[in-house]
Amino acid sequence: MTAAAPEPGFVLLVNAKPEKGFDLIAQVAATLRHIPFVSIASQSDATEARELVRRLGATNVRIIEKTTDMASLYRAARMVAVPSYRFVETFSRVCIEAQRYGKPVIGSDVGNVPYLLAESGIVLPESVELWAQEIARLYGDAAYYGERCRLAAENSERYSQAAQREDILRIVETQTDAMLVCVGSGIGNMLHAGPMIRNIARTLGRRVDLLVAEDHGTSLFLLQNDRFVNSVYSLRNYALRRRYDTIFVTHCFGTASLPFHARRVVFSRDWDGFHPGHALHEALFNLEAAKVLLGIPYDPATAAADYYVGNYAYQRPNGGLVGFHGGSKSGFWTSKRWPHFPALGGRLRDAGYSVASFGTPAEYVEGTLDHTGGTIEEMVRGMLQCDAFISNDSGVMNIANALGIPVVGIFGPTNWETRGPLSAHGRSVSLSSECSPCEVKNSKHFLAGGCTCIDRLDLETVWAAVQGLLAEVERVHVPLKLVVSR
The missing domain is CATH 3.40.50.2000 (Glycogen Phosphorylase B;)
Structure with a gap:
């Protein structure tokens, strides 16, 4: 390095090029002036980077020249940022290098980065606010930081030479x-x-x-x-x-x-x-x-x-966001749609939670944040930001269950006993009546679209189940037992 080494405890960005996310990190640093940032002008002009931080008033950002001593920087850093949104990483060696030193990595939600960090790091959309919140938490919450360091070191072992040999052997074995x-x-x-x-x-x-x-x-x-x-x-x-x-x-x-x-x-x-x-x-x-x-x-x-969803791993974000899926397939499946989601959203907002709708645009719940649309995988990434999820009996409910998101499944004509969430974080709310579940006891009526029983599942019953789920999750970060309200 051309100058004295930075003091330990900084956020490290290995590449100061804009397409590698330096402009985002500079904006984040401008909102977190008490936290030091270091970026390396290894493939770009340091003058341009310094001019950007000067314009933003981010005096806590230090730009250093190209170095061959990355080991010292990784050791001194508190965490490493990989905000590659415009440059799509095919692997991102930095993620694993940093984790070998036990450093938490925050990465973009595009390219190969989210797969590398699925079981260990933090994956975020391109948002200055979300990045700032996560960095502040890693500085302010010692227990959370320690757990992230542990997961980072654990993940690096998956990419050791021995692990790579095992992967090659598995390919041969198949x-x-x-x-x-x-x-x-x-x-x-x-x-x-x-x-x-x-x-x-x-x-x-x-x-x-x-x-x-x-x-x-x-x-x-x-x-x-x-x-x-x-x-x-x-x-x-x-x-x-x-x-x-x-x-x-x-x-x-x-x-x-x-x-x-x-x-x-x-x-x-x-x-x-x-x-x-x-x-x-x-x-x-x-x-x-x-x-x-x-x-x-x-x-x-x-x-x-023991479910899974691709290579994704859920870590409760503690951001106060509750997801909704208020839709279902069309045809006779519409009888699964609980009609009181707007009122439930109001109850949650009054309790201090943010509420967002997921699914197709037609399944948007009035009064909620609109996270509908996009591909199924884009929806999954958005759902990972939820602290809890409330859903009709649907494919989206099953995704929440498989991810391990605390979920309440709402059942009317369909059978919670064969379809309900089984994860440790799952609950089912259903009717208790002689004719339910309709798809089992009167399948012709169900298939004809005549079942209206879910209308009788009142707001207070579902709200009680949601309150119970949220209270238990907030109180202790341990798996929830399956509780069925009938």
Whole structure:
């Protein structure tokens, strides 16, 4: 370095180029003048960077010239910023380098950065306010900072030379005794297969391939996970060329007859047929089918709640945001839509929470922040900012459950016992009446769209469940027991 080394305890940005996010960090620094920032003009003109911080009055930002002693900077930094929004990182070596020194990393929500940080770092949209809040918290909350340091060091081990060797060996292993699991077609069906998929991969010690008869063209990422899944194929473009040792066709794949190439093809329906009134929840049904037909054991006490959503990992943000999904599929499925979301939003705002709608634009709840629209993956990233989630029985509810977001699922005509959230953070609210759930006890009436029972699920009942969930989450950061209000 051309000058004395910075004093320890700063926020480090390795590259002072605007496309690497320096302009964002400079604005953040201008709002946090008590926190030191350091950026390296390694690939850009230091004069331009210094001029920007001068215009912003960010006297707490120090620009240093290119250095070969990155180790000293990583050790001295309190945290590292990777705000690459305009430059899309294909890997971002800085994330893992910083974490090897036990430093928390805050990164952008684009490119490969969110995948690298899924289980350890903090991923944020391009917002000066959110970045400033997170940096301030890492400075002001010692327990939170310590936990982030621990997660950073833990994540760096996943990218060690030994771990990379293991990944290569797993790729080689999948070429022998390969297994394909066929699932589909709705989002809920896909996610309820997740605990089974994870359990199969863990038991066999190798990743599996998936074939999905998907309803939504952008949903395959929900089941792609680097630790458990090799490849995810859509039924629409799947080439039946590869030979598998075993193909397991789950109940939700349907009755499609395909010319599979495998030593054995096992159909879940040959053991039992799943239906809304089944004695087992769908996730448990899938696990039990794999146990009976494939000999894959599981722990009933824990495996059914072992969901996943892609490579995403949920960490409660403590930002006071509650998400809503007030919609459902069209047709007779509209009978699942609870009509009192606007009033519930008012109760939450009065209690000091922000409330946002997720889903399609048509599913926006009046009076809430509008986070509707976009792809399913964009929605998932937005949902990660929620401290809790309230939803009709829907695919979005199942995403919240699979992510581990504290969730209240609202059930009228459908059966919470086979479809409700099973995560440790999940609750179901449903009616208690002789005719419910309608899809089980009077399916013809339900399929004709005649069920109106969800209108009788009053605001006070749901509000009590929401209050209970929020109170328990605020009181202790431990998993919640499944509590059903009927």
